Amino acid sequence: MLSDEEVRKIARLARVSVTEDEVRHYAGELSSILDYMAKLESVNVAEVEAMTHVHGSSNVFREDKVVPSFSVEQALANVPDRSGQFIRVPLVQEELGE
Amino acid sequence: MSTPIELSLTELRKSLDGRKFSAVELAKSYLSEIDKQKDLNCFITLEPDKVLAEAEASDKEIAAGRSKSLTGIPIAVKDIISTKGTRTTAASRILENYIPPYDATVVTKLRAAGAVVLGKTNMDEFAMGSSNENSHFGKVKNPWDKERVPGGSSGGSAASVAARIAPASLGTDTGGSIRQPASLCSLVGIKPTYGRVSRYGVVAFASSLDQVGPFARNVRDAAIMTGVISGHDPLDSTSMQLPVPNFEAAISSDLKGVKVGVPKEYFIGGLDKEVETSVRAALSQLTELGAELVEISLPHTEAALSVYYIIAPAEASSNLARYDGVRYGFRTPKPKDLIDLYTSTRGEGFGPEVKRRIMIGAYVLSAGYFDAYYLKAQKVRALIARDFREAFENHCDVIACPASPSTAFKLGEKVSDPLSMYLSDVFTIPVNLAGLPGMSLPCGFDSKKLPIGLQLIGKPFNEEMMFRVAGAYEASTEWHKQRPSN
Numbered sequence: 135m136l137s138d139e140e141v142r143k144i145a146r147l148a149r150v151s152v153t154e155d156e157v158r159h160y161a162g163e164l165s166s167i168l169d170y171m172a173k174l175e176s177v178n179v180a181e182v183e184a185m186t187h188v189h190g191s192s193n194v195f196r197e198d199k200v201v202p203s204f205s206v207e208q209a210l211a212n213v214p215d216r217s218g219q220f221i222r223v224p225l226v227q228e229e230l231g232e
Numbered sequence: 233m234s235t236p237i238e239l240s241l242t243e244l245r246k247s248l249d250g251r252k253f254s255a256v257e258l259a260k261s262y263l264s265e266i267d268k269q270k271d272l273n274c275f276i277t278l279e280p281d282k283v284l285a286e287a288e289a290s291d292k293e294i295a296a297g298r299s300k301s302l303t304g305i306p307i308a309v310k311d312i313i314s315t316k317g318t319r320t321t322a323a324s325r326i327l328e329n330y331i332p333p334y335d336a337t338v339v340t341k342l343r344a345a346g347a348v349v350l351g352k353t354n355m356d357e358f359a360m361g362s363s364n365e366n367s368h369f370g371k372v373k374n375p376w377d378k379e380r381v382p383g384g385s386s387g388g389s390a391a392s393v394a395a396r397i398a399p400a401s402l403g404t405d406t407g408g409s410i411r412q413p414a415s416l417c418s419l420v421g422i423k424p425t426y427g428r429v430s431r432y433g434v435v436a437f438a439s440s441l442d443q444v445g446p447f448a449r450n451v452r453d454a455a456i457m458t459g460v461i462s463g464h465d466p467l468d469s470t471s472m473q474l475p476v477p478n479f480e481a482a483i484s485s486d487l488k489g490v491k492v493g494v495p496k497e498y499f500i501g502g503l504d505k506e507v508e509t510s511v512r513a514a515l516s517q518l519t520e521l522g523a524e525l526v527e528i529s530l531p532h533t534e535a536a537l538s539v540y541y542i543i544a545p546a547e548a549s550s551n552l553a554r555y556d557g558v559r560y561g562f563r564t565p566k567p568k569d570l571i572d573l574y575t576s577t578r579g580e581g582f583g584p585e586v587k588r589r590i591m592i593g594a595y596v597l598s599a600g601y602f603d604a605y606y607l608k609a610q611k612v613r614a615l616i617a618r619d620f621r622e623a624f625e626n627h628c629d630v631i632a633c634p635a636s637p638s639t640a641f642k643l644g645e646k647v648s649d650p651l652s653m654y655l656s657d658v659f660t661i662p663v664n665l666a667g668l669p670g671m672s673l674p675c676g677f678d679s680k681k682l683p684i685g686l687q688l689i690g691k692p693f694n695e696e697m698m699f700r701v702a703g704a705y706e707a708s709t710e711w712h713k714q715r716p717s718n
Contacts, residue, residue: 144591148549149553150579152579167588171542174612179615182612188440189472211333225569
């Protein structure tokens with residue numbers, strides 16, 4: 135069973151704020167979901183390679199050629215707080231913790 | 233004489249080209265029907281002016297003799313698919329005012345075929361759900377019984393076609409989100425082979441599992457739609473460079489020589505009795521049409537749900553990291569500092585199911601747990617794919633089984649039990665894990681008149697066999713001719 139502290143740590147990793155009520159709630163839900171995954175313990179995966187692409191493709195490249203993209207206006211059209219061609223955000227603090 | 237909204241895509245093409253009615257009249261009929269049935273809550277965004285303008289342009293093309301397969305035909309598009317200049321929300325508060333500066337490739341292809349974009353359909357937030365009860369814009373009702381779910385996550389796309397307020401629609405399928413709602417709404421729903429259809433412009437949930445596909449009222453319409461959206465796209469590095477076959481031409485009435493695999497692991501525990509009866513009757517019907525049934529085993533079926541609920545949330549936690557309130561979307565109003573900007577934007581912008589999955593994803597990818605969960609899941613995934621490969625190599629040409637373990641459940645019935653909700657996808661998930669094509673088509677109704685779907689699963693890039701079997705089955709039955717009573 136996940137502890138409240140573990141849930142808070144996961145939420146910090148995921149950069150998602152959670153209320154204390156939510157912490158308790160998620161601890162229960164996540165625990166039962168994670169318990170269900172214990173089904174995998176009995177599966178023998180000796181000699182099996184992890185599947186990273188269903189059809190085995192890798193490294194699909196294109197020519198390094200400049201092609202048309204968005205204008206600055208198009209790219210910034212959805213910015214919540216804009217200042218000219220800049221995006222305004224709160225000050226980045228000196229110490230950001232983990 | 234059917235009204236325009238009852239016509240199939242083929243009949244609409246004939247009627248429009250034969251000037252029985254105009255594209256503008258057709259668009260107006262659909263917009264009027266949408267309004268009459270707005271209690272279903274199928275649409276998040278409707279822009280009637282744009283619809284009529286596109287229809288007018290279509291009429292000019294038709295008059296000039298330049299119609300393409302979908303010219304003048306309105307198609308509903310799941311709100312996870314980017315439409316240039318039209319709000320695209322993925323049913324989330326975090327994107328509630330996001331207006332994409334570009335069309336997804338599948339939308340570009342729809343437009344190139346002359347289609348009119350009818351509107352953006354409701355869905356579970358970020359495609360996470362099996363009932364369309366996780367939307368920031370409210371739940372969608374099943375037109376067959378308005379106290380029940382249409383299925384999810386493409387609930388709006390399914391309900392709109394079933395309710396006859398759209399002739400066809402696009403959805404996406406990551407763990408069953410097209411096939412399960414198709415089954416619950418009596419429609420044909422296609423999930424093409426992974427890599428058959430471009431994901432460019434589709435808001436990403438799980439990049440190794442997501443695929444776009446159509447909902448339609450019959451197999452031929454589904455084949456037409458699948459053909460329109462398929463094809464290699466240089467903008468999607470996971471799309472495969474393979475020619476697109478003529479899916480319509482694959483439809484046949486004869487299944488002589490076709491071996492249909494019946495996986496024994498799909499007919500145990502948790503499968504509703506009436507669903508089993510209908511599906512088994514459908515399998516019998518296939519033998520009447522000339523096919524041979526072969527019992528097969530997919531031994532790692534039971535592990536599939538666990539594998540999916542490790543891999544999909546892990547990929548989602550990575551894909552949804554971009555929603556940070558900085559460049560687009562919702563931003564928390566009074567952030568204390570930059571970290572608070574991120575955490576509060578995401579805490580307030582995402583719904584509970586999305587947060588749940590992001591946290592599972594963060595957990596299984598975190599140091600100390602990566603090997604036990606994510607790496608193990610990727611290995612079991614390879615085994616699941618191998619089960620299918622061996623079945624296809626040695627025993628059968630196509631696989632047939634149920635699409636959903638039950639018919640449509642009641643709204644609210646599973647919301648407080650996420651695990652029970654996840655079990656709705658037990659038959660569809662393995663197909664996404666193996667990257668195979670899958671479809672659901674109508675095969676009956678239960679004693680409450682709720683639809684039941686038959687699932688077909690094909691070899692990679694062999695959608696043609698699925699269309700062949702589905703077409704033959706449909707032609708010998710009447711399920712697809714039934715419609716919900718208004």
